[in-house]
Amino acid sequence: MVAEEDSGDLRKDDSREILDRITLVVNDTLATEKTLSSEDVLTAIDKGRSEGGPEGRHWVLDPIDGTKGFLRGDQYAIALALLDQGRVVLGVLACPNLPLAPIGKESQGSDTHQDGCLFSAVIGEGAYMQSLDGFSVVKVNVSTIENPEEASFFESFEAAHSSHDLTSSIAKKLGVKAPPVRIDSQAKYGALSRGDGAIYLRFPHAGYREKIWDHAAGSIVVTEAGGVVTDAAGNPLDFSKGKYLDLYKGIVASNRQLMPKLFKAIQECIASSL
Numbered sequence: 725m726v727a728e729e730d731s732g733d734l735r736k737d738d739s740r741e742i743l744d745r746i747t748l749v750v751n752d753t754l755a756t757e758k759t760l761s762s763e764d765v766l767t768a769i770d771k772g773r774s775e776g777g778p779e780g781r782h783w784v785l786d787p788i789d790g791t792k793g794f795l796r797g798d799q800y801a802i803a804l805a806l807l808d809q810g811r812v813v814l815g816v817l818a819c820p821n822l823p824l825a826p827i828g829k830e831s832q833g834s835d836t837h838q839d840g841c842l843f844s845a846v847i848g849e850g851a852y853m854q855s856l857d858g859f860s861v862v863k864v865n866v867s868t869i870e871n872p873e874e875a876s877f878f879e880s881f882e883a884a885h886s887s888h889d890l891t892s893s894i895a896k897k898l899g900v901k902a903p904p905v906r907i908d909s910q911a912k913y914g915a916l917s918r919g920d921g922a923i924y925l926r927f928p929h930a931g932y933r934e935k936i937w938d939h940a941a942g943s944i945v946v947t948e949a950g951g952v953v954t955d956a957a958g959n960p961l962d963f964s965k966g967k968y969l970d971l972y973k974g975i976v977a978s979n980r981q982l983m984p985k986l987f988k989a990i991q992e993c994i995a996s997s998l
């Protein structure tokens with residue numbers, strides 16, 4: 725398993741109290757007869773130390789994606805994906821604060837009094853959404869909007885995670901009228917997969933390297949919903965290189981119809997920002 729967290733911080737002396745609380749919660753939650761010790765819990769967390777890569781099968785886990793959103797009481801996700809020979813073949817995205825009803829122009833997706841959604845996708849089998857209690861499974865599809873003026877776009881809540889200036893110039897060039905919908909975590913991919921908005925733009929600041937656990941589950945949910953997820957040069961995301969994604973500039977996700985105009989605007993805006 726390739727996972728974002730390891731047990732380093734929990735093994736420190738001043739973490740004893742929180743480790744005891746975590747061990748209690750784990751034992752309360754697991755339906756096993758054996759009671760786990762704190763050491764068992766730390767060992768389980770450290771099973772996530774695999775580096776991934778092009779061979780074999782690897783689970784990719786982000787236990788809390790969008791940590792800042794989680795702390796704010798906004799959007800976050802639990803993201804799990806399966807890599808087979810470096811290719812994402814399955815993804816599950818739980819978004820406990822994402823309403824089942826569409827979010828959009830007026831909402832920033834931060835209404836926390838909601839049921840929550842779970843998105844899932846298996847390669848070649850489409851993408852599905854259900855409520856967190858497991859009812860009402862529906863197939864989801866990305867937006868079919870062709871005119872960028874009618875599109876709305878998602879981006880990171882945190883300006884430190886993605887350049888809001890660049891996305892704003894791209895949106896202006898495209899003629900997008902709606903303001904950006906800024907939400908944390910891979911909930912953006914979930915919302916995109918069901919057509920709440922038509923575009924997701926993510927341009928980290930220079931020097932930042934994207935990690936596979938921040939995109940593996942979300943990207944298969946979007947591609948199985950009929951969307952396209954690439955870097956800013958149109959290359960598909962390559963999950964076979966280990967923990968990191970090697971990308972040109974950032975990540976772009978949308979439907980097929982919008983992609984040509986989107987790339988043109990992106991190239992022009994990147995060129996004029998150099």
Ligand SMILES: Nc1ncnc2c1ncn2[C@@H]1O[C@H](COP(=O)(O)OS(=O)(=O)O)[C@@H](OP(=O)(O)O)[C@H]1O
Pocket residue numbers: 728786788789790791792793879880881882883884885886907908909910928929932935938
């Ligand atoms: N500097 C910088 N640039 C780009 N991305 C960064 C950066 N720092 C962190 N991260 C990663 O972004 C993950 C959260 O992405 P989000 O889309 O949720 O960002 S945002 O919170 O909405 O701004 C976040 O995932 P979590 O750590 O799981 O929250 C990080 O892996």
Ligand SMILES: [Mg+2]
Pocket residue numbers: 728786788789790937938
């Ligand atoms: Mg993350």
